[in-house]
Amino acid sequence: MTEYEIAIEVDARGSFCPGPMMELIKMIRQAEVGEHIALLSSDEGTRTDVPAWLKKAKHELVEIINLEDHDKYIVKKLH
């Protein structure tokens, strides 16, 4: 597993689509290039929306950690 330090963590649990993805986009705007962001989401739509957006926006989806009642998306800002 890659070693990384989370610079920003966004807790979007309980928020429905598109809430979690828009939270991630806000954090991407705020983060510095190279920083890691953690997004917590319990919304199923996030599983398709976030990877698709990251592909288009050319940022890295480092990993998705499946937890008991939510997922944790680790994202690296690339540019």
Place this chain on the structure above:
Amino acid sequence: MKNIVVVGGGFAGISVANKLVKKLRRKDAQVILIEPKEINIYEPQFVFWGFKNTPQKKFIKPVNKVLSGKVNWLRTTALKIDSEKRTIALANKDTLHYDYVVLATGAKMDIETVNAYDEDNIHHFYLLDATKKLQEALKNFKGGTIVISPTTVPYKCPPAPAEFTFVLDKFLRQKNLRDKTTIKYLYPLMRPYPEPRVSKKIQKYFDERGIEFGEFFNYETVDKNNQKIISLEGEEIDYDLLVLIPPHKGNKVIIESGLGDREGFVPADRFTLKVKNQDNMYAIGDCTDIPISKSGAAAHFASSALIKNLLLEIDGKEPTKKYNGFTVCFVVTSFRRSLLLVFNYKHPPIKIGLHNLLLYGLFKRSFKIVYFKALIKGYL
């Protein structure tokens, strides 16, 4: 006597104030509304005003015609709310004490951030003056590329940009300009509407009408000199006329009072409408962060739980009434066609087609009357 103060007199604030005075005995409590504006506008009409020279006065009423005379209306602005002292500093230099406060401050258009609406070919339709400017631009439009894009979500009335696009398509066909015009709809998400099922329907209409859809377009800036809109994702799209939905944020009083989230929206419990981590404070309508449409309809349906909870609290009981997120959304698909969506927190939208012209005409005509005669007055 208890002071129940409603801050903000748009649809949500006026209708809640009107309902409260019906429920409260006047000797027990007085309802005070703080709102500097003297008029109330029927905002669902905004989407049409760019196209038609409809007399706007038909859709604007003075506040004193829709607000109950039993509400004490303060024609001033709330500057700062001190939730510990339970006071509100007003622009007229007074300080008002409250026992309970209902925040209904709405969403503010963040025009300054975009800093481009002074251009002749950059528009929106979320404020009265903007619709007049857009009307002039569309009247003089002779063909080219029209781009429609929300800067971000959430924004008031989720289907409004798509509705505008449908009506624009029809308008251009009526003017024989459609074959000279490319319409591009750029959206922050991977589909043209937040909810997937509604999105499919909208995409179907886009395909049938030759409207181009661009996914994952999150507004970054406008290059006014080269007439390009640029996204966070790195795309640059040319336009001749740009309809850019402004970013929305919370009202200044919410931000100044430290009651908002990063965008200035009030964190509220989606079921009870109580403001989180605050006592004696409720929030309703576009000012909240609750996950429903920012629309008058949503505020209307949420108001019943809010009022019941407030009355329970006044009686020293727990505010246990829950709003289930029920609302309706009227999606215009052309000048004379529409869909009606019905949904709540748990269930995705159910579509009810209003494609029968007579039914649609009756519904549309009656809705404005219902809005001014019943909904805002708190009769329903």
